[in-house]
Amino acid sequence: MIKIGIVGYGNLGKGVEAAVKNNPDMELVAVFTRRNPESVNVRTPGVKVYPFDKIADFKGEIDVIVNCGGSATDLPVTTPVIAESFNVIDSFDTHAKIPEHFANVDKAASDNGNIALISVGWDPGMFSLNRLYMNSILPDGKDYTFWGRGVSQGHSDAIRRIDGVVDARQYTVPVESAVESVRRGENPELTTRQKHTRECYVVVEDGADKAKIEEEIKTMPNYFADYDTTVNFISEEELQRDHAGIPHGGSVIRSGSTGMNLETKHTIEYSLKLESNPEFTGSVLAAYARAAYKLSQKGETGCRTVFDIAPAELSIMSAEEMRAHML
């Protein structure tokens, strides 16, 4: 059994917990939190919650720590610290800071003989992987990433920060005609506005100025100004009833050409439809935690990304079973 520890018990930590339960070769050993451990109730029988600053006490008792903190402030600090004592895996998704995070985690993991895997999930993660495969196979071509229909936590939070807003949910929606054009191999040039629209469901305080709030959302720089945005005001009850889930998904599509004169066209597409973004991301993390465990068993150390991991390392099957049944 691969002994797993989870750091952080928010939506993603819960997703990893469920994934561990559904993988017969894994067991959850402990959950670590920076909240009051008394306030955290995990769903796996017999598993206890400990303060994060006690994690080093578990050295030698946990094979892989899955770090489920946030990318903005948690992971840059905690993944290198954890890598000093454990094999560790995270879902760091601040694209621009990946090289820096990689360097920090690589040093901590290498210096202490551990293996680390960063930026694991679906984007970055499975989408990145597919971009790499597609680009390697079709070097002449163009690829597109569409996200949604799905909930963007960052955009939902941005709306919640507006005066008079009680709660909000924002869906990122790909423009279907753009997706279809890409699927047909037309290689369109698409602006930000032509690729995605933004759909907002907003609960406001009694007497709030809805017109002003709608204007504030639609003109918010970076988040909404460059998109066609629709704002729907709904009640708290409607939000709970119709928008409680955290669905997401999307597609990576590459169309490219082959032939002595690039005269032949091909399209490759990888798509996800996810009822729960954190549960799916947690499932990807669990599979890569298995890979981290296997690499550590081979004595490998240092930081890796999904690009460095052979697909076989993710599987519970033996090499012979894979070749006989999956190839």
Added chain:
Amino acid sequence: MIKIGIVGYGNLGKGVEAAVKNNPDMELVAVFTRRNPESVNVRTPGVKVYPFDKIADFKGEIDVIVNCGGSATDLPVTTPVIAESFNVIDSFDTHAKIPEHFANVDKAASDNGNIALISVGWDPGMFSLNRLYMNSILPDGKDYTFWGRGVSQGHSDAIRRIDGVVDARQYTVPVESAVESVRRGENPELTTRQKHTRECYVVVEDGADKAKIEEEIKTMPNYFADYDTTVNFISEEELQRDHAGIPHGGSVIRSGSTGMNLETKHTIEYSLKLESNPEFTGSVLAAYARAAYKLSQKGETGCRTVFDIAPAELSIMSAEEMRAHML
């Protein structure tokens, strides 16, 4: 530059030749054939054609041989022989015989310090890879493979062997309602007949008994009897005009569940739309030839499949570039 040799100059060999031309870090050194070399004209300026039995003379001058022979009788014999003197890659696709082929190639490659990669293409190949990733991420689920719309050479050949048939083209066509049901995550139980139909375009001799030929096609065991098959009799000119290409494609779809009680559903899909099956397969082979080269540079030996190759090995980019631009 990675120095490539091609064995066999049929459709697949030509596809590899084009892919080598489109990869700036590769050059084609020689083509080997079991036909009369005088009868073979390659399209790459300056590249010569040699008899296959002279291949060992090129030891040390070629980094990777791409073996483009047929799976039925060529590859089981020639890939192990080539692996004695070269790094080698093939697209062996007789699923049931993969374990035996793997063992033979592994011994030859290991004994002689070379690296070999077998069963590379899209199925086996990219489809296998995606099945493995999907199964590892969603251990509770069901996956489906649909092929087409595309030309099946084996089925076209089977029709051509019927008395009175001059030429034929057979398209394998996925049943759209079945694909849609799978995409909706309905996990249908599908018979062979419910997954694919077969569409045949047949040129017959003057005065041939069309009704008899149609009956013979539709009742042919293994090839057509288990499918809804349509037979269209056309002229030689129509065949050349409308059915000269070798398009193919298909989808691997897995729907699975996550959550503490498997209450959440997800669907992952990988799809290909290919104008030319051999050119795309040749492009996959070229990318994996790069991987074989990189592994041999690290001193690795023995046989591998796509499951064993980290995605980074396929790319022309450095690890830093990949992390900065693709992750």
